[in-house]
Amino acid sequence: MDAIITATEWASESAGERPPTLLDIRYRPGGPPGRPEYDAGHLPGAVYVDLDAELAGAPGPRGRHPLPDTEVFGAAMRRAGVRAGHPVVVYDGGLGWAAARAWWLLRWAGHPSVRFLDGGLPAWTAAGGQLTREVPAVDEGDFVPRPGALPVLDADGAAALARRGLLLDARAGERYRGEVEPLDAVAGHIPGAVSAPTTENVAGDGRFHPAKTLADRFAELGAEPGAEVGVYCGSGVSAAHEVLALAVAGVPAALYVGSWSEWSSDPDRPVATGAQPG
Incomplete structure (x- = not known):
């Protein structure tokens, strides 16, 4: 559970002499940037980070949210006050996806201490936390990305893993089955991939289920330690x-960053549909 921090824990840590650097990653898939929401009210001390501009490269053949240029990403993190030897906490509006992207990128880029505020801003306010419109003045950070601390997959690697190991599809089940496709030109899934919507990893309030519940869920899908x-x-x-x-x-996993938006852009790549892995 080292990757997670609760709102109550954050309240305690943020009151310390040297609280972790706090990043606000408000973002809505397909929606406008989250900066206006940040300006309307955010956790005290939080610095806004733009997912599309700073946590991803330009959309193209590598997908809608490819890995960002390391110089751009590093500059954004230093602007936000991120330091190599100082812990970081990330949060978003409650869905959790954007904050998890920031968590993953920082860990992939070599930062040793990054935690995700479980439940995001709604969990903070539900616990009695206050919001502010004050934009904090932060000192320039010193974090320099050193990619490779977490595993990544490209399209060929994802296809191979679907054959020899376990490739999970985190999208909604209807997208996996090919019944609907609101964003990409082709509907379906990577052959051999197993449907595992990430929405099923959280409770109704957006917070992760307990570790044991998650472990049991993933074990049923074949994702066990080792x-x-x-x-x-x-x-x-x-x-x-x-x-x-x-x-x-407790299960390490590689991320296929290009995901379906990259995979489906190549007409030569196979596509499976239906409820089975294919």
Whole structure:
């Protein structure tokens, strides 16, 4: 559970002399940037980070949210005050996907201490936490990304893992089955992938289920400690949330960052439909 911090725990840590650096990753899939929401009220001390501009590269053949340029990402993190030897906490509006993307990127880039505020801003306010419109003045950080601390998959690697190990599809079940596809040109899933919607990893309030519950869920899918596991989604955002859920359950997993938006852009790649892995 080292990857998770509760609102109550954050209240205690934020009152300390040197609280963790706090990042606000408000974002709505397909919606406008979260900056206006941040300006309307955020956790005290939080710095806003734009997912599309700072936590992803430009959309294209590598997908809608490919890995960002490391220089751009590093500069954004230093602007936000991120330091190599100082802990970081990330949160969003409650869905958890955007904050999980920031958690994953920072960990992938070599930061040793990053935690996800479980339940995000709604959990903070439900616990009695106050919001502010004050934009904090933060000192420039010193974090320099050193990619490779977490495993990643490309399209060929994802296809191979679906054959020899376990590749989880974190999207909604109807997208996996190919019944609907609101964002990409082709509906369906990577052959051999197993449906595991990340929405099933959380309770109604958006907080993760207990570690034991998550471990039991993933074990039923074949994701147990020692198994080779990968995850993809539409564009590498909600899949980061599932990688985090797997981490809470004690199961390391690789992320296919390009995900379905990259896979489906190549007409030569096979597509499966229906409820079975294919």
